[in-house]
Amino acid sequence: MxxxxxxxxxxxxxxxxxxxAPATLAVTLRYALWDVNQVxxxxxxxxxxxxxxxHIRVSIELTPYEQYWTKLGTAARDGSxxxxxxxxxxxxxxxxxAGLLLPLEGWIAADGLDLxxxxxxxxxxxxxxxxxxxxxxxxxxxxxxxxxxxxxxxGLAYPDATWDWARLREAAQALTxxxxxxxxxxxxxxxxxxxxxxxxxxxxxxxxxxxxTSGFDREETIAGxxxxxxxxxxxxxPSHAQLVDTPPQTLFxxxxxxxxxxxxxxQRPLAQNxxxxxxxxxAPLPRGRExxxxxxxxxxxxxxxxxxxxxxxxxxxxxxxxxxxxxxARDGAAxxxxxxxxxxxxxxxxxxxxxxxxxxxxxxxxxxTSADAAVWWELERTHLTRAWTGEVSVEExxxxxxxxxxxxLAWEVLPR
Amino acid sequence: xxxxxxxxxxxxxxxxxxxxALWGYAMIAPLCLGLAALxxxxxxxxxxTSLGDAGRFGEGVWVGLANYRAxxxxxELLRAIANTARFVALTVPxxxxxxxxxxxxxxxxxxxxxxxxxxxxxxxxTMPAASALIWRWLLNGDYGLLNGVLGVxxxxxxxxxxxxxxxxxxxxxxxxxxxxxxTALVLESGLRRIPRHYYxxxxxxxxxxxxxxxxxxxxxxxxxxFFAAVVTTLLAAQTFDLVLIMVGPTNPALASTxxxxxxxxxxxxxxxxxxxxxxxxxxxIAMTMGLLxxxxxxxxxxxFQHGHE
Numbered sequence: 001m002x003x004x005x006x007x008x009x010x011x012x013x014x015x016x017x018x019x020x021a022p023a024t025l026a027v028t029l030r031y032a033l034w035d036v037n038q039v040x041x042x043x044x045x046x047x048x049x050x051x052x053x054x055h056i057r058v059s060i061e062l063t064p065y066e067q068y069w070t071k072l073g074t075a076a077r078d079g080s081x082x083x084x085x086x087x088x089x090x091x092x093x094x095x096x097x098a099g100l101l102l103p104l105e106g107w108i109a110a111d112g113l114d115l116x117x118x119x120x121x122x123x124x125x126x127x128x129x130x131x132x133x134x135x136x137x138x139x140x141x142x143x144x145x146x147x148x149x150x151x152x153x154x155g156l157a158y159p160d161a162t163w164d165w166a167r168l169r170e171a172a173q174a175l176t177x178x179x180x181x182x183x184x185x186x187x188x189x190x191x192x193x194x195x196x197x198x199x200x201x202x203x204x205x206x207x208x209x210x211x212x213t214s215g216f217d218r219e220e221t222i223a224g225x226x227x228x229x230x231x232x233x234x235x236x237x238p239s240h241a242q243l244v245d246t247p248p249q250t251l252f253x254x255x256x257x258x259x260x261x262x263x264x265x266x267q268r269p270l271a272q273n274x275x276x277x278x279x280x281x282x283a284p285l286p287r288g289r290e291x292x293x294x295x296x297x298x299x300x301x302x303x304x305x306x307x308x309x310x311x312x313x314x315x316x317x318x319x320x321x322x323x324x325x326x327x328x329a330r331d332g333a334a335x336x337x338x339x340x341x342x343x344x345x346x347x348x349x350x351x352x353x354x355x356x357x358x359x360x361x362x363x364x365x366x367x368x369t370s371a372d373a374a375v376w377w378e379l380e381r382t383h384l385t386r387a388w389t390g391e392v393s394v395e396e397x398x399x400x401x402x403x404x405x406x407x408x409l410a411w412e413v414l415p416r
Numbered sequence: 417x418x419x420x421x422x423x424x425x426x427x428x429x430x431x432x433x434x435x436x437a438l439w440g441y442a443m444i445a446p447l448c449l450g451l452a453a454l455x456x457x458x459x460x461x462x463x464x465t466s467l468g469d470a471g472r473f474g475e476g477v478w479v480g481l482a483n484y485r486a487x488x489x490x491x492e493l494l495r496a497i498a499n500t501a502r503f504v505a506l507t508v509p510x511x512x513x514x515x516x517x518x519x520x521x522x523x524x525x526x527x528x529x530x531x532x533x534x535x536x537x538x539x540x541x542t543m544p545a546a547s548a549l550i551w552r553w554l555l556n557g558d559y560g561l562l563n564g565v566l567g568v569x570x571x572x573x574x575x576x577x578x579x580x581x582x583x584x585x586x587x588x589x590x591x592x593x594x595x596x597x598x599t600a601l602v603l604e605s606g607l608r609r610i611p612r613h614y615y616x617x618x619x620x621x622x623x624x625x626x627x628x629x630x631x632x633x634x635x636x637x638x639x640x641x642f643f644a645a646v647v648t649t650l651l652a653a654q655t656f657d658l659v660l661i662m663v664g665p666t667n668p669a670l671a672s673t674x675x676x677x678x679x680x681x682x683x684x685x686x687x688x689x690x691x692x693x694x695x696x697x698x699x700x701i702a703m704t705m706g707l708l709x710x711x712x713x714x715x716x717x718x719x720f721q722h723g724h725e
Binding site: 374385 | 475
């Protein structure tokens with residue numbers, strides 16, 4: 001009786017021990033991101049990472065972009081946020097200044113990580129005052145997406161690298177058919193995939209290199225804005241009110257708009273849409289006075305208050321490696337920042353002419369941003385809306401915008 | 417209790433009174449603790465934040481009443497207050513009248529009254545964000561169902577959500593649509609408390625339906641109407657999700673539709689100015705309470721004296 005009881009107790013104790021031993025060694029990292037299209041690639045990367053590091057588990061926390069920063073900011077403040085998370089240009093300044101990010105240059109040096117694998121401008125974006133706060137993940141550029149069927153019906157040759165603004169306008173003219181409710185191009189009020197590109201193509205700028213002056217009151221910048229308002233005035237694009245009512249992507253995918261400036265991130269959702277993929281392709285942006293394309297890229301950052309910094313660094317280092325980049329490239333959801341994997345991205349996603357998006361990286365303009373970008377972006381929306389609706393002239397709206405933007409820039413605390 | 421002899425009052429009655437009072441406090445304690453923790457606490461914390469210039473992540477230095485002074489100079493905010501006032505003026509009367517008409521109809525117990533009641537309640541039970549998205553689609557200027565139907569009938573179509581003149585009315589209409597159901601329900605329960613024999617007596621005296629409405633229904637329904645009016649006003653004043661979803665930041669109609677809480681969202685979340693936004697919120701609470709509290713106080717005392725439930 002007693003030996004039997006002791007025997008059972010021993011077995012029970014052993015089982016409990018077996019169950020808990022790995023659990024006490026296993027570490028769980030929380031990884032936050034915002035794009036549902038990129039979850040499959042992230043899961044593959046995590047699976048590969050977990051095979052190499054069996055004692056680290058990673059759990060994904062997906063939050064739609066609109067709520068991502070609110071949630072992250074609130075949680076990061078009291079240390080209850082994710083350990084590793086996506087970071088972008090507009091937010092790196094304020095997060096770094098608030099001490100919410102772990103500086104990584106110590107680890108980078110200790111592990112001998114070579115950052116030249118990534119575009120220099122992207123590494124710079126995430127390096128402030130000599131401290132590196134994020135490892136680049138991907139790059140994105142802007143392309144001219146067009147509807148092949150509408151081009152064929154109008155007997156026009158597809159857009160290519162020789163196109164300039166005049167050619168674009170001619171094509172838009174030929175493609176616009178008000179009877180059938182079709183416009184040649186969409187001219188929405190968007191910065192990164194819209195007017196920022198044409199501003200730099202005109203030889204203007206949004207923010208001076210030292211980050212202290214707005215470029216909106218310059219003649220060249222205004223010419224870049226007029227590119228869009230002229231299209232609306234000429235009836236080649238839906239009106240601003242129409243584009244606010246119905247998103248330009250919806251119009252484009254429904255065949256109501258023949259051309260659309262949009263980002264490389266649209267590649268995968270479009271390629272997965274059976275009705276659309278055969279009908280659509282992408283070409284380089286037409287040149288203005290100069291050739292320019294806005295480029296940006298996300299990075300992986302570590303929360304300053306994480307209680308697992310070593311494991312978090314192991315994960316971030318893996319995510320920035322060639323192996324992780326190849327997984328991302330094959331998936332197609334994003335173009336990895338790891339330069340040498342670009343060809344893999346193009347080859348693995350033959351649906352569209354992705355080479356034109358990769359080529360745009362040469363001489364691309366990094367997305368203009370500053371610590372208080374959120375404030376002057378809101379100013380852009382307020383002032384340029386009145387220009388897009390025709391309520392005021394572009395010159396007047398741009399002048400007012402520059403004035404207020406300069407005031408905001410003068411108050412900014414964070415020098416680069 | 418009032419019939420107890422004088423001699424007993426100082427003894428048993430007093431202890432019983434105390435015990436009743438303690439039970440009373442015990443009963444309301446959970447609610448009060450909840451209110452204190454989830455409403456009063458954060459409200460006081462927000463008031464504290466409003467006295468500093470906290471940015472996106474909470475740190476800030478003391479600035480005293482500077483944020484409140486800035487509120488008075490904020491043109492966008494003043495316009496938002498006007499928009500909110502117009503919104504309340506559009507939504508509350510319409511929903512009260514419509515709610516009353518519906519309540520009277522429901523009260524007359526037609527066949528299938530339960531079905532009608534459920535249909536009227538559905539909008540209020542739907543998530544506000546979901547309703548807003550569906551209405552945004554229905555009211556789409558080019559491809560929306562409403563314009564589609566009007567176009568087929570040869571009637572003029574409007575840009576409901578992007579025309580600065582029309583958008584406030586469109587949003588008020590959607591808000592009214594979602595509020596009418598619960599309003600009707602509340603008013604119907606108020607109608608049920610009116611004794612039937614008043615109506616019978618009035619009918620015997622030859623009073624018309626209109627006269628019965630004017631002299632019996634409305635006066636006796638007044639407390640419930642008042643309650644419905646207060647709740648509807650508060651809800652209408654706090655409109656935010658409809659504006660956020662149906663009207664976006666680059667919408668030409670934003671200037672004429674943005675409400676006080678929408679401005680608060682822009683300041684707090686988009687621009688990251690927590691201190692200023694907290695001042696806006698605290699001022700808003702103070703203003704609302706300042707307007708409603710005297711009314712509620714005066715009315716509740718009057719009710720108490722008249723002995724109505």
